[in-house]
Amino acid sequence: MALTLENFIDSLDPTTLPRIIQIQSGIYFQGSVYEMHGHECCLATGEVIKVIGFKIAKVKAESYRGIEDNNFTSTVELPLDYPGFFKVLADPTPYTSVGDITKSVQIGHNRLGHPHFCSNMDIQVNDAFIKEGEHIVLNSLADVDGEQYVNCTVIRGGKNETLRIPLSHKGTFYECEDDQFYTLKEIMEWKIPKHRRRAVKLAKTLAVWEPNPYNEYLQGDLSLVPVYEIQAVMKFRKDIVHIPSNLDVEVVDVTELYDINSFVQPLSLSDVFKRPNEDFPLLAEIIECTDQNQHIYSSLKTGRVIVIHEKHFAKTTIASENRSDLNKKHFLIPKSYKGRFKRRPREFPTAYDLELANKNNDHLHVIATKEFSSDHAELSSVCVGDQFLVHQCQSIEVSCEGDKRLVEVVACEKIMGKDYEQVLLPTYMEGSFVEVIHDKKQYHISDICENFSLPFNVKVSIRDLSINDNLAALPSLRIEEEIADPCLLVSLLDSPSECFKIPVQRVNMSIQVLQEPATKAPCSTPKTIVEEISEDLYYMLRRYENSTLHPPPRPPKKPQSPITSTTMLKLLPPQPRKLDPPKSPKNSPTEMPRNKPKSQKYVPDITGKPENIVHDVTITEHAKERSDRRASATDLMLLKAKSLAVNIESLDLADKHDYEYIDENKVEDLRKQLNENEHQNKKNCKKKRENR
Structure with missing residues (x-):
């Protein structure tokens, strides 16, 4: 048909x-x-x-x-x-079996390929029991003894239980609500079911x-x-x-x-990677290779015959240029990189970052570059130049307005000359610390990933002479994360010495597998390539590899004293003095008979801008009206100040995550604004009198 x-x-x-x-x-x-x-x-x-x-x-x-x-x-x-983020709405149409779900949704190796579903009834799978409404996360497909299963994780409070559900299991399953945001490309690749539409909201x-x-x-x-x-x-x-x-x-x-x-029959590199290990080595001809990869793999041109020796997951390290602006470069450094690195100081914006960096017993030694005043007697204040040896994180009770409050702190030793003082720094403190480096050793990239916690700051001390090393010119490099990169080991048929590790997810190449089988021949060491990647690819790689990171703890509310009448007086700006109307000179219009009709009387405009003023209004009335307008503006500012004070009194001080407090800078700005307005009004009045 x-x-x-x-x-x-x-x-x-x-x-x-x-x-x-x-x-x-x-x-x-x-x-x-x-x-x-x-x-x-x-x-x-x-x-x-x-x-x-x-x-x-x-x-x-x-x-x-x-x-x-x-x-x-x-x-x-x-x-x-499209440069935007979308929220995915749950699909209201049910699925009748686990097999229907796996045929319709994309299940992959990263967290975008782990969809969440729930059942509208309790289900029993072998010895496992899943309650109605519990989130079932589909992780991967499996084949056990000829029967197909899906590997799942059931979310129960703070604990997750792993189990297998056969694809033949019948039931009524619904997609769970998703609170994440996705780009349009991510939705199309991972979140749109087959034969269904996807409802989203920008x-x-x-x-x-x-x-x-x-x-x-x-x-x-x-x-x-x-x-x-x-x-x-x-x-x-x-x-x-x-x-x-x-x-x-x-x-x-x-x-x-x-x-x-x-x-x-053209195949992509991803298609070749899905083949079983027994199919390798393969003899293939390159049909198409995009221009964007030719600067790295210049030998792999259309028409060349290649030998695909094997597939494997190569360990690759993501690194970025260590600079504060947005034009930083990003790199993928292979384990075969022969250069060596020396440590560079790291910067830690909060004490919480110190605790994260010290989890691997790095024996952290830092120096403070920003002051911090503690609001609690149990916690230490910090001055610029203070040096600390960081130890473990712990919880202590502190006094706050007569109440006891539990606070997460980092236990440190403060260096006092030849002595050491035990101090506690709250994890929420907005400080700034710079690492003090005592290590003069030189490390390979594999040593850094194995022995230190990432991110880690380094500088190339010995460049890799076998390549055009573009890392050596950078003053500082930030080693961020190690990823598993699916690759194919490829060499040229007519030039076996040229061997490459080709990442299947980043190289667009189409090949045709030739009928003649390739003979198993030893492959030379693949070329070392430090690959510079775009910013979009950098964030995509990090997002796919990382799970959701927990943010640092929020600081407790700043202790506040109750609002008193004295505080209210401090909040309100000083009352401006009303100006007396200027005295009328002789032979001025004020000495003339005032017989104008009432209809010509001035009516103030609601915007405070006099637009329709009758020309024979006296100077005294002008001054009085200007003074009244200044008084009205002053009263309005006073009402704003009073409203600010009332809002402060209505704060719930018992809420530990309420950070609202009196901003004295705003009050001072309010005072300055009032004084400037009054001063400007005086100058305007004086100038007008002089003009008359």
Whole structure:
């Protein structure tokens, strides 16, 4: 049965690829070329195409305005790199089995691929019991004794229980509410179920596009629909063609009638990595390699024949240039890097950071660069230049307005010449510490990752002479995290000495596996490549590897004395003295008969700006009105000050996370503003008198 190309892709199961389709009704553009901008725009009727993959190229966002807007639905196409964050709304449609869930949602190795579901009834799985409403986290798929399972984690309070649930388990499962925010690309890759739409709500748009042409279309709840790009191979073409799924053509699946091997079968590096270890080594030809990777892998060009020896997870370290501005560089340093590093001082903005850095018994020695005054007698104050040896973290009770309060502190030894004083620093203290380095050793990158807690500041002391070492010129480098990078070990057939570790997630390369099997030959040591990565890739790698980090503890509320009448008087600004109206000179209009009608009397404007003043109003009335307006403005400022004091009195001092307190700087600014206004009014009056 013929289907539109869009319906065919929407109903296609990716696990059944490749599929062969035949064009039933083609599409032509008069006067057009066969290929435009790398995408096929003309397909002839009867043409046979092998579909090897498809990906999301853009997204259609539909918003429903409601009855007040006559049930109007607006649709806009968004690029995948739209600079905004979205909140994913839970899918209300239930799943009838665990197998249905795994077929519809993406389950991956990082935390974005761990969806949460719950059951509307209690379920029993072997010896495990899952209550109604408990969050079930799907981690990975497993095959045990011929039966397929999903490895799950059940969240119960502060403890998690791991178990396996067979895919055949029946029930009614619902997606759980998600409180995280995602980019549009992350939603399309990980959070959109197969054969379903995804309801989202725009949470924040980054200030990248000004003005933003999409703002008016992204109001309220949105329904996201992916628009796919098909990757296919034609009968007499060797390269991969890209076909938009919304072309107005009809196709029919003829996979059973054709020999798939008669087509070129391009594979991505990710496809090759999924093969079992027994398939290696492989002999392959490079069909396509994007230009963005040629500066690193310049030898891997289209048409070259390569030997793929094996696959493995390579340990790689993420590092960044240690500088305060936003233009810092980011690198991936392999374990084979032969350079050596010396330690550089680290900076710690709070005492909580000292406790985190000291968990691995680093014997931390720091010097304070910022003062801190303690509000409790049990805790120590800090002066600039104080030096401390950091020990463990503990909890103590402190007195606060007659009450006892539990506070997390870091126990330290304060260096007093040749003596040491035991002190306690609260973890919330807003200080600043710089590490004192006593270690003059030189370390390999593997030594740093194994023996020290990260992040860790270093400088290249001995450069790697086997490469063009771009790390040696940096004054300081911050070693941040070690990741497992899936790689393929590849060498050139005609040049076995050139061997590479190619990361499958960052190199876009298509290959064709050749029929001749590759012989198992020893591979030379792969080239060491210090890869500089973009800022987007840097944050993506760190986000996928890291779980949610716990923020530092919030500081307790600053102790406050009760508001008294004396404090109220201090809060209020001084009363400004009203100016007496100026004396009228002789032969002035004040000596003339005042017989003007009442309708010409001045009425103050509500904005405080006199616009319609009658010309024969006396100077005395002018002065009186100006004085009245100044008094009104002063009264308004006094009301604001009183309102501030009333708000302070209404604070709940028992709330340990309430940081509201009297800001004396604001009160002082209020006083200055009043004085400046009064002084300016005096100058204006004097200037007007002189002009008259």
